[in-house]
Amino acid sequence: MIITTSTAGRCPTCGAATVSVDDAEPWCAGCEWNLDAYDRQRRAPEFGWAWVDRWSHRLGYRLTRRQFTHLAGRPLGTGGRSAAAMVTAGVSVLLIGAVLALAVTGVWLIVAFPFPNVAVLLGVALLGLAVALRPRFGRLDPELEVLSADRAPELFALVDEVAAAIGTPRPQVIGVNGDLNAYATAVGLRRRRVLCLGLPWWGALSPPERVALLGHELGHFGNGDPRRMVLTQPAFTMLGSAADLVRPVDTVAGGGIIEMIGEALGKAFQWMLSRLLFGVHLVLVAVALRDSQRAEYLADEMSARVAGIDAATSLLDTALGHESVALAVRREMRAGHGPGRWRSAVAESRAAAGGRLSLLRQLSVREESSLFSSHPPSGLRRRMLAERPRHDPLVVLTEERAARIDAELAKEYEQIRRAVAWSG
Structure with a gap:
């Protein structure tokens, strides 16, 4: 740089x-x-x-x-629901009501009239439309390597300690994958809580940063993030699905001039309706993501509470140099080294950045600001934490315990290291 x-x-x-x-x-x-x-x-x-x-x-x-x-300067967990959150929830309720109305009307038309009847055909169409527009609540990623408490007892115990310290529910599924990332989500109608740790990211972090990472991700189970709540899911998906459903597609050419004119008019109407639905979808997502960004600030605060301000801000600075971290970890993987060397390489990369970090934090405010970003810019997140009161960390991960956790995950580490090495 x-x-x-x-x-x-x-x-x-x-x-x-x-x-x-x-x-x-x-x-x-x-x-x-x-x-x-x-x-x-x-x-x-x-x-x-x-x-x-x-x-x-x-x-x-x-x-x-x-x-x-x-x-800035106020408790992030107080003050009630934001206007963005209430709008998102309200629109989601309306969308769910509209889909239920389509389904009920479709069923009524099917059972109220004898077959064959045009009303029955309309009922089938409405019922099919309701099924196509139903809310999607996500599924477990098939590439997630799900762990068990017997397989990784130290990791599960650490996750439980962090969850208890910040007062959030424990994840019901803990897994790992090969991404330089981590996430917490909820899947299915029952919103099963899932924590995924990308091992290249987890292995590259220092022990305090690992606690900060867990505090942030588990914080999403208690910070009211609309992306993870069953009531607000329709706001993120349903109008986008409707726009795709009515988007015009090319059909087999043929017929006379009347058919061509009719097809052109139909496509024009579909295009306008699709653009209208997609435009409303974008507006709604932009509003909903304002509350997602508030939730990220709150998750950062939980991260700082459990790991300490220094660990939480260090984690954000490491994430700020994501590309450098990726290069360092990939280089060490191809050289046959494990997570201990990954951490050293990332620390060396951070040290080389030196005074550039302050400028990179500022630049992130420009480059990460967007109507459609679920996260605030890294620089603002760090600035928000730096203004918070300092306190001792609630959970301390020692080097020895971190090494035991890495030993539990040795098989998964090696699988990911080989996959990266084989990819060239």
């Missing part, structure tokens, strides 16, 4: 020299002038039209900063 300090330009607000990281649009590190700039060269398009993407970025940036200002 190359950092350059501009000598030709000065901040028009405070007069300080502007800075840039890796050819990003320059900004002022002091007053953050131009940090909200839309950097088209470094940002993947969201809509495909430059002016819409620029407007979307600016709006997402403003909403993100406004939420941070609103939450």
Whole structure:
């Protein structure tokens, strides 16, 4: 990562020299002038039209900063439900009611009229539409390697300790995979709680950072995240499914001019209806994700509570250098080394970053702000934690205990290491 300090330009607000990281649009590190700039060269398009993407970025940036200002310095777990959460829940209830109405009407038309009858055909169509639009509650990832308490007793005990310390339910399923990531989710109508630890990520973290990671992920079981609640799932899926359902598709060509005109008119109507439904879907998701970002801040607070501020902020800084971490871990895997060496390589990468971290944190506020991001920017998350009161960690993971956990997962570590090595 190359950092350059501009000598030709000065901040028009405070007069300080502007800075840039890796050819990003320059900004002022002091007053953050131009940090909200839309950097088209470094940002993947969201809509495909430059002016819409620029407007979307600016709006997402403003909403993100406004939420941070609103939450900073106040208890994140109090204050009741946000307006975004209430809108999401309300719309979800309406959508569920609409699907139930379609199903009930379809069944009534089928049983109320003798067959054959046009009403029966309409009833079958309405019932099929209700089935197609039903809420989806997710399934267990087939690639998840599910662990048992007998197989990994130390890991399960640590998870239980962290859950008890932050006052959240324990996961009902604990598993691992080969991703440089971790997640907590709920699947099925009964919302079975699932914790997944990506072993390249877990193995690359120091013991305090592992506790912070568990605190954050388990915090999602008690922070009201709408992505994991059964009542709010329809807001994220149903209108998008409806848009896909009515999207026009090409059919077999043939027929006369009348049929061609009718088909063109039908496709035009389907296209407009599909775009309308998808537009409403995007608006609803953007609103719902405001509350998801609040939930991420709360999960970070739970992480800091159980592991300490230093461990929680260190975890965020490690995540900020995700690409460097991935390169370091992959290099050590291909060299045949285990998680102990992964951690050393990541620590060396962090040390090499040095003073660049403060600029990368600022740049993340620009590059990670979006209407459609479920997470606040890493820089704001770290800043939020840095302003919290300091306290001793509730759970301490020693090097010896971390080594015992790694020994329990030795088989899974080796499988993932070989998969990476074989991938070239």
